[in-house]
Amino acid sequence: KDKYRVAWTIYVGWMPWDYAAQQGIVKKWADKYGIEIEVVQVNDYVESINQYTAGAFDGCVMTNMDALTIPAAGGVDSTALIVGDFSNGNDGVVLKGKTALKDIKGQKVNLVELSVSHYLLARALETVGLAEKDIKVVNTSDADIVAAYATPDVTAAVTWNPLLSEVRAMPKTALVFDSSKIPGEIIDLMVVNTAKLDKNPALGKALAGAWYETMALMSKNDAAGKAARSAMAKASGTDLAGFDAQLASTKMFYKPADAVAFTTSAQLPATMQKVAKFSFEHGLLGEGASSENFIGIGYPGGKTSGDKSKVKLRFTDQYMKLAADGKL
Amino acid sequence: MKKRVINRFPGQGAAAVLGLLPFLLLLLAYAWGSQVRLEANPEDKLLPAMSSLAAAVERVALEPNRRTGELQLWADSAASLQRLAAGLAVASLLALVTGLATGMVPYVRAALAPFVRVLSMVPPMAILPILFIVFGLGELSKVVLIVLGIAPCMMRDLQQRVMELPSEQLVKAQTLGAHSGQILWRVVLPQTLPRLIDSLRLNLGPAFLFLIAAEAIAAESGLGYRIFLVRRYLAMDTILPYVVWITLLAFLMDLALRGVSRWAFPWFHQGQERA
Amino acid sequence: MKKRVINRFPGQGAAAVLGLLPFLLLLLAYAWGSQVRLEANPEDKLLPAMSSLAAAVERVALEPNRRTGELQLWADSAASLQRLAAGLAVASLLALVTGLATGMVPYVRAALAPFVRVLSMVPPMAILPILFIVFGLGELSKVVLIVLGIAPCMMRDLQQRVMELPSEQLVKAQTLGAHSGQILWRVVLPQTLPRLIDSLRLNLGPAFLFLIAAEAIAAESGLGYRIFLVRRYLAMDTILPYVVWITLLAFLMDLALRGVSRWAFPWFHQGQERA
Amino acid sequence: MGALLEVKQVWKEYGSSIVLEKLNLTVKEGEFCTIVGTSGCGKTTFLRMLLGQEGPSRGTLLLDGKPMPAEPGPDRGIVFQRYSVFPHMSVLDNVTFGLEVTRSRLLGRLFGGARRKAREEAAAMLAQVGLGHALERYPSELSGGMQQRLAIAQALIKKPRILLLDEPFGALDPGIRADMHALVLKLWKESGLTIFMITHDLKEGFKLGTRLLVFDKPRLDAQAPNRYGATITYDLAIGRDEPALLDEIQGAVTETSRFIHDSR
Amino acid sequence: MGALLEVKQVWKEYGSSIVLEKLNLTVKEGEFCTIVGTSGCGKTTFLRMLLGQEGPSRGTLLLDGKPMPAEPGPDRGIVFQRYSVFPHMSVLDNVTFGLEVTRSRLLGRLFGGARRKAREEAAAMLAQVGLGHALERYPSELSGGMQQRLAIAQALIKKPRILLLDEPFGALDPGIRADMHALVLKLWKESGLTIFMITHDLKEGFKLGTRLLVFDKPRLDAQAPNRYGATITYDLAIGRDEPALLDEIQGAVTETSRFIHDSR
């Protein structure tokens, strides 16, 4: 029996993994395909990806940008097995005492440097004709950004939910930009090791099966759906109302068909180009990277972007399609 | 007659009152600060009112968690204390073995002492990523962080303590015909144990620190895990009781270790009181 | 004739070779591990080859950063060392004042010693949010974290050291007509200074720890900042040299403090060597 | 001239253990009292009472007819067996210190001419005890005998009325000890000091003192060794050699000593 | 019967400082050698050479005609001034230890009947030194004199051929010391041991020894006090009281002592 370990961290779009594991949904699907899957919670997001990259996990939840800059740039051939959602307001830029994005000029901005927050900020600045040199970035750990924002020193911040909602609740705070303005660019994925997946596709099938069973369960507004969401809310440290509010700013792909459509759309390669450019400019592709095309990215149907001979991040619709077609 | 301040001693009662004073002042300062902030913003989470703290304590300590059915505070404490105990035990054992070897055997000392000295300067936090990768994210890596954090200092400390044993004793044991092993086992080891407890007491604080740091990064339960989990929401009503609880635990462990040492090694403490 | 191992001492040369051995072994183990991993995955970032490490060192130490134009390692070191120096200075001052007061004046001791003892058990990491709010996010809060992390232990330590001064000296000073202030200033303080340096040396490790923790949480530069930043893309080729560099810095600071103490307080060290 | 020191029916107890009981003594200015007695019988405790570090549990202690001050002061100098000098000061500074603290109440430090003058006085004092050649050394660079000379110089610079010596030569080797005896006798004769000196060595007591005080427990109770305290069992004016008496005292003291140490 | 110990032209140097020079000595089994000399003149160093802790820089040291072993061993027992006993063992265990380590080479611990027997032997030894009533106490609960008795019992249980004593009674008060003298003499007479005992007290040396060795520096150089080492300047068979000789030795030793300590 093959054994696999996948890691997850607390984030609205990933809470279903915890629920699926707690409720035995993952075990059910793993049993069906004759494998074992251990779902491990990691407190620190970056650490979970590092662990995955180093080989401690066979799968891990992460955003599209981190999938490119950490495992792919680290030479670990990775497959984006499930495209769970994209952020549709879940990440945002907030200002204290100001209400317009262009007022950010000259300020210190607290955010998790080199994360999707950083990317969001760069995209936001573009929209008002500013560049990163017009502001000063202060690296702030996600666990402390709420406390940091409560201090007078901090006047601007970029963060994600549930931290964003905490921050927005503070006095004199305005949300001046959020990810709903760049829909589909910040994507939350379940990424698995390509070699492991190729060796035993049962891993992909079991994970996809468990995921979409959970999706179906939680998307309903009946008692069972509410109970599921309440459990996820509790596990992420909030209540049902708070969790639903976070879901509202998340474009969940509850139906596998929607996810397939998104993954096969032309927007995805374009988004990934932007992400690669940002990553390269910030040195995230490693010191050996000569251009933003240094790493190849594969898409459904054999399309690629970047260096074709070095495809390390692969988007696939294969397993989501099986789910959509009810073949799991 | 007026005495110099260095010659004036408070009575027992006065000393007790004086000792409580700073704690009371802190409490008052907190209550005042909390009130000021809450008046300005009733939703303020930073300095919750005493009543909210009490409610939070009740919730975490007495009400079963809805999801897991556990009493959260006790489950967290149990998880953390297990890790801590494992870390302390391994560190003590390592320190004892290394301390005895480097303290007693000149060749081993020449080989290991410089390395241990450098090792004790390595900031363990900085190599956390490596630790997690080598030892995984399970209980092991947390224990290893604690061990890595405190063992080098304890090793150096114990080596020092072993070397401080009067050389007269070692000579004496040799003139009684003991070989190195017997000297280790019957003369040096028993005298090192109470010193090990001393060293352990000194390193309790750092051990808690590393425990919390490790739990902050990867854990599913534990005191540090909880603090970092709820820190995202600035839930000071949970954090503050946890901090007080951790402090209390550290304090009690320190007391307990001292008690154990006094009970198990009376000769050590008699000697100390004389000196 | 065969001697007991405890009686066999290595010569100077042998001792030096033995002392280097563990370092060499570590280096070899690293090189081997690195090679194994790189053969499996040439892009592996966890244990970069020696050559990559060298390249990274060159890059961070000698080439201006593309974005900021600074020499990264030196800029980071300068930022961190400033914070560290400020933290150590404040902690030393606090420890000196409190240690002298609690060590010498029984009433102050009764009032403060229990509080300091409890304070030294509080895990400072856990109360970071409060620190932020009170001291802001700037340099101050980082310095405060260092101070909060090491000052309570140093205070206890110095109190202990002051109380260990032979009471004969204090009596003698009184029979020479000195008042409390003069005894403090001329008898106790000068003898406490070398002990303060000792205490500072012991607390260098923890101070670096808190520095790194503070920089990991919110900073724009610094050694801890860099380590936690590049951890994002698992750039061990940067992290490892930084860790070695921090260790070296700590080591050098320790040596320097010892040197200063020997130079400024020869009487203290003569006494020690005798004892 | 009245009595310098009067001890009247003094008891000293620590909790339930009685250290000294029914102590009576009158000492005139200029006497040299040597105190002997077995270890633990309260000699140091008595000295601490003279210093003012301890008060009597019962009875009165008068200095010049007035109650003994409750603190050490510059009228009563002291030399301990060890730790009497300041290790962080040079020999000269150790002695100058006593002058500085009274001449500069605020800072405890003199400057300029005042400093020079104080240092000259101190150097003269040091020359008297034979340390004129070691002014700039630290105490840790001195032998035990030189350290004790320094401690004596340090005490004498304050011109105390009473000098208390607690086994000052206990740690010295016999040859050096004889030199120190000569020194102390010389200083005592020159200055007219009143000296109390504790010694373990009965012969030393006989040789130096004008008066020998023997502290001993007159009653021994094997069940409760601390039930009865020590008191002054012999109080002799000396000046002659009395070998028989010496033996008698030695015998009595030794017996107490054996008793105390075996019944611990 | 040949000589037990032969010291032939032994020098001991540490770096450039010469501690002992041209030492010659032959000691027969059963002698009681007392060693006196001023502080720092190498008495302890000589004892360390007899122990085997130090080798001579030049010359030879023969025990029973064979080179001195390079390590301490059970044929040469030792009692130091302090730290001679194991603080973590009861009085009885302190003495039993010596039997256990040879009878149980692996564990250093005896069990059952063997243990009972060893404890009985140890108890008998302790009774001989007058500690029969204190078997279960820890050393910290004993007075100084009792601790030294214990240290002696501990050494004697191994039936060493040579017993080395380094100022064993230096820290004891004079009454207790006299008792210890009686004890040592008794044990020596009963056992036929060879004893080397260092003392600071010349009288003690005269009283106890059959032979007195005086360590002294025959040449003094004020410019370089460590240029010349000490050697044995007097080697006397004793058994009579010789007050004039005692004074002569005392004088010579004191002079060296003054010289060394003032030129430091």
Ligand SMILES: Nc1ncnc2c1ncn2[C@@H]1O[C@H](COP(=O)(O)OP(=O)(O)OP(=O)(O)O)[C@@H](O)[C@H]1O
């Ligand atoms: N602060 C104290 N509290 C309780 N007991 C004390 C205290 N100080 C001294 N003692 C006891 O008083 C007794 C006398 O002690 P002291 O030091 O005066 O003896 P001593 O004659 O000077 O002995 P030694 O010759 O050993 O110096 C001892 O039994 C000691 O334990």
Ligand SMILES: Nc1ncnc2c1ncn2[C@@H]1O[C@H](COP(=O)(O)OP(=O)(O)OP(=O)(O)O)[C@@H](O)[C@H]1O
């Ligand atoms: N390991 C060593 N290295 C260098 N010098 C040493 C060493 N051991 C002893 N000495 C020196 O040798 C000299 C003799 O020392 P030793 O201890 O033998 O004297 P001692 O006669 O026993 O004196 P005391 O009466 O004070 O015990 C001293 O000057 C000492 O400093």
Ligand SMILES: [Mg+2]
């Ligand atoms: Mg005394």
Ligand SMILES: [Mg+2]
């Ligand atoms: Mg000696």
